[in-house]
Amino acid sequence: MATPSSRPELKIQPWNDPQAVPYISIERVTKKFGDFVAVNDVSLKIYKKELFCLLGGSGCGKTTLLRMLAGFEEPTSGKILIDGVDMAGIPPYERPVNMMFQSYALFPHMTVEQNVAFGLKQDRVPKAEIATRVADMLALVKLAQFAKRKPHQLSGGQRQRVALARSLVKRPKLLLLDEPLGALDKKLREHTQFELVNLQEQLGVTFVVVTHDQEEAMTLSSRIGVMNLGEIVQVGTPKDIYEYPSSKFVAEFIGNVNMFQGRMIEDLPDRVRIESPELGGTIFVDHGVSSAPDVLLWAAVRPEKINISIEKPDQADNVAHGVVKEIAYMGDMSIYLVQLDSGKVVRVTQPNAYRHADDLITWDQSVYVHWHPSSPVVLGE
Amino acid sequence: MIAKAESPSGQRHSAGAQLILRVLQQFPPYRWTQARLLRWGVRGRTAVIAIPYFWLLLFFLVPFIIVLKIAFSETQIASPPYQPLFQWAGDKVLEIKLNLGNFMFLFEDNLYWKAYLNSMKVAFISTLLCLLVGYPLAYAIARSRSTWRNVLLMMVILPFWTSFLLRVYAWIGLLKNNGFINNFLMWLGVIDQPIVMLQTDFAIYVGIVYSYLPFMILPLYSNLEKMDLTLLEAAADLGSRPFKSFLTITLPLSMPGIIAGSMLVFIPAVGEFVIPALLGAPDSLMIGKVLWTEFFSNRDWPVASAVAIALLLLLVIPIVLLQRAQSAEARGAHR
Numbered sequence: 001m002a003t004p005s006s007r008p009e010l011k012i013q014p015w016n017d018p019q020a021v022p023y024i025s026i027e028r029v030t031k032k033f034g035d036f037v038a039v040n041d042v043s044l045k046i047y048k049k050e051l052f053c054l055l056g057g058s059g060c061g062k063t064t065l066l067r068m069l070a071g072f073e074e075p076t077s078g079k080i081l082i083d084g085v086d087m088a089g090i091p092p093y094e095r096p097v098n099m100m101f102q103s104y105a106l107f108p109h110m111t112v113e114q115n116v117a118f119g120l121k122q123d124r125v126p127k128a129e130i131a132t133r134v135a136d137m138l139a140l141v142k143l144a145q146f147a148k149r150k151p152h153q154l155s156g157g158q159r160q161r162v163a164l165a166r167s168l169v170k171r172p173k174l175l176l177l178d179e180p181l182g183a184l185d186k187k188l189r190e191h192t193q194f195e196l197v198n199l200q201e202q203l204g205v206t207f208v209v210v211t212h213d214q215e216e217a218m219t220l221s222s223r224i225g226v227m228n229l230g231e232i233v234q235v236g237t238p239k240d241i242y243e244y245p246s247s248k249f250v251a252e253f254i255g256n257v258n259m260f261q262g263r264m265i266e267d268l269p270d271r272v273r274i275e276s277p278e279l280g281g282t283i284f285v286d287h288g289v290s291s292a293p294d295v296l297l298w299a300a301v302r303p304e305k306i307n308i309s310i311e312k313p314d315q316a317d318n319v320a321h322g323v324v325k326e327i328a329y330m331g332d333m334s335i336y337l338v339q340l341d342s343g344k345v346v347r348v349t350q351p352n353a354y355r356h357a358d359d360l361i362t363w364d365q366s367v368y369v370h371w372h373p374s375s376p377v378v379l380g381e
Numbered sequence: 382m383i384a385k386a387e388s389p390s391g392q393r394h395s396a397g398a399q400l401i402l403r404v405l406q407q408f409p410p411y412r413w414t415q416a417r418l419l420r421w422g423v424r425g426r427t428a429v430i431a432i433p434y435f436w437l438l439l440f441f442l443v444p445f446i447i448v449l450k451i452a453f454s455e456t457q458i459a460s461p462p463y464q465p466l467f468q469w470a471g472d473k474v475l476e477i478k479l480n481l482g483n484f485m486f487l488f489e490d491n492l493y494w495k496a497y498l499n500s501m502k503v504a505f506i507s508t509l510l511c512l513l514v515g516y517p518l519a520y521a522i523a524r525s526r527s528t529w530r531n532v533l534l535m536m537v538i539l540p541f542w543t544s545f546l547l548r549v550y551a552w553i554g555l556l557k558n559n560g561f562i563n564n565f566l567m568w569l570g571v572i573d574q575p576i577v578m579l580q581t582d583f584a585i586y587v588g589i590v591y592s593y594l595p596f597m598i599l600p601l602y603s604n605l606e607k608m609d610l611t612l613l614e615a616a617a618d619l620g621s622r623p624f625k626s627f628l629t630i631t632l633p634l635s636m637p638g639i640i641a642g643s644m645l646v647f648i649p650a651v652g653e654f655v656i657p658a659l660l661g662a663p664d665s666l667m668i669g670k671v672l673w674t675e676f677f678s679n680r681d682w683p684v685a686s687a688v689a690i691a692l693l694l695l696l697v698i699p700i701v702l703l704q705r706a707q708s709a710e711a712r713g714a715h716r
Contacts, residue, residue, distance in 0.1 A: 070614075071618075092614070092617040093617045093618070093619075093620045093621055093622055094620075097618075098618055098619065099614075099618045101611055101615055103609070103611055105611040105615035107616075107630060108612075109634055118616070118619050118621070118629075119619035122621045122625070123620055166615075166619070167618075170620070
């Protein structure tokens, strides 16, 4: 799977380059609706040609942040700069930004063509140029033959593409997308994800996408900003966020994770040992953690990084005995819920690398779960 | 068959309805009636629709046919003041005398043409004024906070709680030479002579706009209220200023509401009688007044009926337009 983070131009990773100038700077932005704080002191830098995802559950403030970029809401405090220009007091119709709405917001009384041409007409682009640009855009989103249809005569996927064409036709430097794939079914969504990424690369537009779907965020983005309760809790590449979550919330929000509560018993710069009654043993981590010893903490281990075996493995740490309680056969992999002797239930996934790979392990079987010392991530409360 | 409790239309019923049906089906009259109705192709659902249609047939179509019949008959000084259309001439001959003279008369005497045209003009201008006053009102109500919305709507509907006639009479008190408005303006010193307002066309317009404004506001409100506001955000996002967005998005999308409201004002305003009679000049030419004069003063029922029929035909066109607009709106709702 070609994730965008492996795209060549983003190998440069402007966010790691101190010389790079951010295209969008959000500086300590807060938005209050009455007493409710929707966005709380958010600072964020987004670079040119990035596909940045704002990821979070409903009500986390991600849409409010997007609407502030579009100009539909003004920040209560803080500053938003786009391409170096302070956006305070600039109405949406004067911003160099276009938005694709979650509901698509297509004009129902206009044809597909008129919908796409609307933005260009506002800029008083000459008629001939409007016609060619609209035709080019419709060809790009493969809707040329639907130009004369009204939105209600189109399928959900087609409407989504009209909305995309309408927001891209003005060649914005920045495109905001609010749950762009939310209304599509699963198969169409997967297909459209890659189309969206390809289009973004082709046009070199900066995308800021709001989504609640972590899988979508992982596939699309160059970087993800995880939001919770109006705050950005972590910013990083999909890989960073998945492999090195900075908090318990992020670890649990992105993918599945097993959390073992424990107490630091050995804290060295290059390795850590944690005693975890929940595991019924010790957790050995082969990298250092910045934490004071003797503090309650959590070791997070992803299900796919846990191995399951019938015989006791030859290791003293990172191993526990348990009984298989549930097996879910998913085709490409199987999910096992193993109840440890401590009573804690651990989720383990194993790829079905060959046929009947899962046959050895059955319900109520006594098994050992174990993992490599590089796998756990140690998180504070 | 009886135990299965299936209705003839094959519909499934709730337990209670099934029990009632099962009991009913034990009675021979029920089964007899049902079998008889079914033979004619009548099912329960048909009957439900049939009742209101029968009502309309009885109380709208039948009187209309009677009026139509009178319109084709001749006057006579008797009671009723018209000759019968059909007459048994004896000798197995049914005499049908269709008198087209009443309709011809409408064309010959330009009083009727003028009255029709004037009524149309008055109704048209009143509709336009209602639209100009009603649209901003409906827009404001539709965009107001939801807590205020019902209060504001209530205030629009409130005048209906008083008699229409009473409200028109109240305008006499307001508009007459020593009425409230003139007295107030003279007290302020703005004028030293009362302005003649009562018994003018101005008073007719005031009366019609005042009386029919709610009929304009309500359909407009219901249309504007359900408009998706993200469309305006999308327009703004694409570079359209608020007023331009209103012209290109809000106004075209509210067209069904504009047409519905305009028809609801225009149609009754054309035939309006009370307002021109009470507020207008005695010589104001409106078709409603002409109709009244023909019917009650001249006792020329046939010509009065012909006027009514012609008026109806003139109004059928806007009614068809109204229905088109409504069905377009209904189709739009399925979007």
